[in-house]
Amino acid sequence: MQSLIQAMNSSDLAEVPEGIGDIDWIRAAGMAGQRHSTAVSLWQLCELGDLRAGRQAVAGAMAEAVKLGNEERAAEAAATVIEWMMHPTCKPCHGRGFDLIPGAGRPTLSDHACTHCGGTGQRPRPWRDDEKALYDRLTELQAQAAAAIIKRIKDRAGA
Ligand SMILES: [Zn+2]
Numbered sequence: 001m002q003s004l005i006q007a008m009n010s011s012d013l014a015e016v017p018e019g020i021g022d023i024d025w026i027r028a029a030g031m032a033g034q035r036h037s038t039a040v041s042l043w044q045l046c047e048l049g050d051l052r053a054g055r056q057a058v059a060g061a062m063a064e065a066v067k068l069g070n071e072e073r074a075a076e077a078a079a080t081v082i083e084w085m086m087h088p089t090c091k092p093c094h095g096r097g098f099d100l101i102p103g104a105g106r107p108t109l110s111d112h113a114c115t116h117c118g119g120t121g122q123r124p125r126p127w128r129d130d131e132k133a134l135y136d137r138l139t140e141l142q143a144q145a146a147a148a149i150i151k152r153i154k155d156r157a158g159a
Pocket residue numbers: 090091092093094095096097098114115116117118119120121122
């Protein structure tokens with residue numbers, strides 16, 4: 001459930017009572033999955049590598065693209081964005097954002113930003129506007145789903 005936890009903002013997370021186990025997260029994610037199926041299937045596909053969620057994730061993303069008025073390129077935009085979400089890490093720097101100091105005994109970061117990602121640690125996104133809009137929409141849906149999961153867990157715990 002690391003992926004869910006990362007998706008939630010830290011102030012929300014601080015309010016979650018102690019003693020919440022994986023089973024509680026999974027149960028809450030399952031319930032949220034019924035109403036937030038696109039967001040949850042994207043997590044399953046992109047963060048957990050569960051390819052069985054691929055069909056639902058792509059169908060959900062395409063539906064969102066259509067809602068954004070992008071009927072013509074819905075499939076293409078969904079493919080571009082989901083492919084990036086499956087592999088967001090900059091390969092040359094392994095997500096560190098900075099080059100390593102050559103010859104250092106242990107991996108040591110230099111102060112040279114990685115030239116491939118400009119220090120972000122993420123793969124570049126040379127996207128069209130409709131693809132950027134779809135990405136924003138999908139991350140918004142994931143934030144909503146994360147909030148729903150947090151709420152459910154808090155309610156269960158009686159917090
Ligand atoms: Zn990089």
